[in-house]
Amino acid sequence: MQIADSPDFGYELALGGAVLADGTRASHLSQWRREVTRNWNPGYARLFDLYTPGYLPTFSGLASRPSRATPAHPAIDPDSTETALHVRDLARARALTPFTTALADGHAPAYKALGQLVSGFQAIALDPFRRQITSVVATASARAGTRAATSGIDVMLRTLHPMVHWDGSVLALNTIHDCYESLEGRPLVLQPSALATGLSFNPVADSVTITYPATNGVLARDPASRAPSLALAALLGPSRAAALAAVVKTPALTTGDLAAVLGLSAAAASRQATALREAGLIDTFRNAQTVHHHPTRLGRDLLSGSDDARGW
Structure with a gap:
């Protein structure tokens, strides 16, 4: 048995939609x-349109990891097996809408629209x-x-x-669907979720x-990371825009601190910082083994202009 100590962000997003x-x-x-x-x-x-009481979309192309895709370049594959299976399950559970019918037919504009919706x-x-x-x-x-220890x-x-409910041999779950599953040597993974309101079984x-x-506790917006405007998120990608906002808010932010603010791995935070540096939005300085990030004037002006346009 394993107890997951980090979120599955793709599933968290799907649960939030539910x-x-x-x-x-x-x-x-x-x-x-x-x-x-x-x-x-x-x-x-x-x-x-992608939800029913028994089925959640996976958003696997965009939301299974912090997205670096912009709405103009969504990463949802019309040929993905997961998407095809989900649309098939939708068709069994209820009548398809025009939008989900277009997805079922593999229409590229529908998948582009889906990428934009998920990214936003x-x-x-x-x-x-x-x-x-x-x-x-x-x-x-x-x-x-x-508690286990x-x-x-x-x-x-x-x-x-x-x-x-655990009786010593059978783990019973209060879920929508009735089924019986034997582990047969597979590990049981317990995944806590911040956005779940019920149990799910996979x-x-x-x-x-x-x-x-x-x-x-109550789930609230992270006070250490003011979210950038949707316009800036559309321009840079949601995670990259959030990274720029964090560096502008806290100059000399380390890569480790940036990772903590964004909820990413250190490697993922480093990739975001590299992209911002290459775009001239931040500068990076090394002090021994620690890397610090500072906003450039362009980075500060871009974030400030984004906020002004939003009316904050």
Whole structure:
């Protein structure tokens, strides 16, 4: 058994869409909902066509990792197996809309529109909350791990979540679909989630993952990282725009600190910084083994102009 200590950001984004699509009201997500709806583009509602009570879209091309794609260059593959399977499941569960019909038919304009929608939704619903989501998941993981170490696996499973029940041999989950799954040597992965409101169960060839709500505290926008405008996110890409905002806010930010602010790995944060440096938006200086990033005048002016256009 494994307890994941970091978020699956692609699944977090899909779960966030589910919260809005079905109108779920969860107290720990009330502030998140307000922040998202404040920046909501009515066009994002087309994403709700991809949801049913039993199926979540994967957004695998854009949201399984921090996206560096811009809306003009979405990374959703019309030929991907996951997309085809999801549209097939949608057709079984309900009538397809014109949008999902176009996806099912593999129309390139529909996939371009989907890439734009996912990129924009990610910019308002995920990127400003990455560090908070990472903290929530890590805290829940540490809590479960500590309980398992001090009180035993049985106690940890019995107290993991009210919708999880363990009788010593069978783990019963309060989920939408009824099924029975034997591990058959596969590891059981417990995945805490900041945006989940219920349990989900994903058996695949090499593991079985149970995602459960980690509701330790209210999910709020990261105060250390003011989200850039949607226009700037469209220009640079959501994660890169957030990286520029972080460096402008905190000159001499290290790569490690940038990674923590964005909720990325150090390698991913370094790639974002390299792209910004090559564009002339930041400068990078090395002090022994530590790399510091400073905004250039162009970088500061670009972020400031973006904020002025938004009316902040």
